[in-house]
Amino acid sequence: MDQTSTGKTDTVKLDDFLCFAIYSANHALNRVYKPLLDEIGLTYTQYIAMVTLWEQDDRTVGSLGEKLFLESSTLTPVLKRLEGLGLIARTRDKTDERQVRVQLTAAGRALQARAKTIPPCILEASGLEVEELARLKKEIAALRSSLLR
Amino acid sequence: MDQTSTGKTDTVKLDDFLCFAIYSANHALNRVYKPLLDEIGLTYTQYIAMVTLWEQDDRTVGSLGEKLFLESSTLTPVLKRLEGLGLIARTRDKTDERQVRVQLTAAGRALQARAKTIPPCILEASGLEVEELARLKKEIAALRSSLLR
DNA sequence: GCAGAACAATTTGTGCTCAATCAAATCGTG
DNA sequence: CACGATTTGATTGAGCACAAATTGTTCTGC
Structure with missing residues (x-):
């Protein structure tokens, strides 16, 4: 019973x-993340932006967007809020002034430690084993790749 | 290599x-849906609301929200736009005036035929077989259930 | 060197999403 | 019947997301 079946019923179910x-x-995940992120004062999008910067600091807006699959028009206001929170600094690249470089502040780096408790909470809420979760993640990432092709 | 591993590296990757x-x-899916939905003049959220009504007409705002996991504060403006498009009618329930009943118009029912071409396009874009897609869908739905518990 | 193309980020406008709050209708209990 | 509690949907404010248009910078061809 699938919306793609050529089957007998024409009632397609949500x-x-x-x-x-x-x-x-995705909404359900957001609901689980919300109270955890409230404790460190970030929204979900701000959080994944910070995760990306913790992984590699000093990126341009464009490279951040490429990693997150987000447009610069989405990122600009998000980054401005993170700057307002004192977690990052935004500066024009000296050698190419079209680009804006995003860099963690000391406070931004310090936040990483506080955020460490979040992933284990999500794992627990998922009700999955680590291996199973990793497999599911891989399959969904592969689906994303196909869709963006 | 997973954010939940107790492993050697402390660099957690996005x-x-x-x-x-x-x-x-989810964003990638939205991008695939966008041009298809443009043809029938709906946004993604408007589309899933219509799918739900095609499955069962004459629902209250609350029952629609329960099905879609959305709050009334999200649904009210969406439904008003669908009403503006002439696809649904919103009327207060005669026996309980707190409730608003949402019903398809003739145009709303007629749209279902035009929307029939969309799911096959998504299946193709996913690059998956029908069975594989159904299995993945089931696993993700199970994850959602765990998260909302 | 300079005009125009290409590029990077921002601004603007539309729509989705939630939490918090509100108003109206209904229910429950005395 | 009366009055407080509950239910239902709507409103408001903050933030996310994109497309399209804009601004400022860099590159390219001549």
Whole structure:
């Protein structure tokens, strides 16, 4: 019973849609993250931006967007808020003034330690084993690649 | 290599996050849907609301929100736009005036036929077989259930 | 060297999402 | 019947997301 079947019924059900499963799982994840992120004063998008910078500091807006699959028009206000929170600094690149370089401040780096408790909470809420979660993550990432092709 | 491992590196990578896989796959799906939905003049959220009504007409705002995991504060403006497009009618329930009943118009029902071409396009873009897609959908729905527990 | 193309980030406008709050209708209990 | 509690949907404010248009910078061809 799937929306793509050529089958007998013409009543397509919402629960048959992969897109809805992902859409609603994303919302559910947001709901689990919300109280955890409130404690460190970040929204979800701000959090993944910080995770990306913790992984590699001193990026341009464009490279950050490429990593996060977000447009610069989305990132600009997000980064301005992170700057307002004192977690990052935004400076024009000296050699190419079109680019804005994003760098962690001391406070931004310090926040990483406080954020360390979050992933284990999510793992627990997922009700999955580490290996199973890793496999599911891999499959979904592969789906994303196909869709963006 | 996972953010939950107790392993050697303390550098947690964005690509290790299940939440990011789902978050970005959701955006990727949106990007595939966008041009298809443009043809029938709906946004993604408007589309899933219509799918829900095609599955079962004459719902209250609350029951629609329960199905879609959305708050009334999100649904009210979405439904008003669908009403403005002439696809649905919103009327107060005669026996309980607190509730608003949402019903398809003739135009709303007619749109279902035009929307039939969308799911096959998504299936193709996913690069997955029908069975594989159904299995993945099921796993993600199960994850959602765990998260909302 | 200079005009125009290409590029990077920002601004603007539309829509989605939630938390917090509100108003109206209904229910429950005395 | 009366009055407080609950239910239902709507409103407000903050933030995210994109497309399209804009500004400022760099590169290219002549």
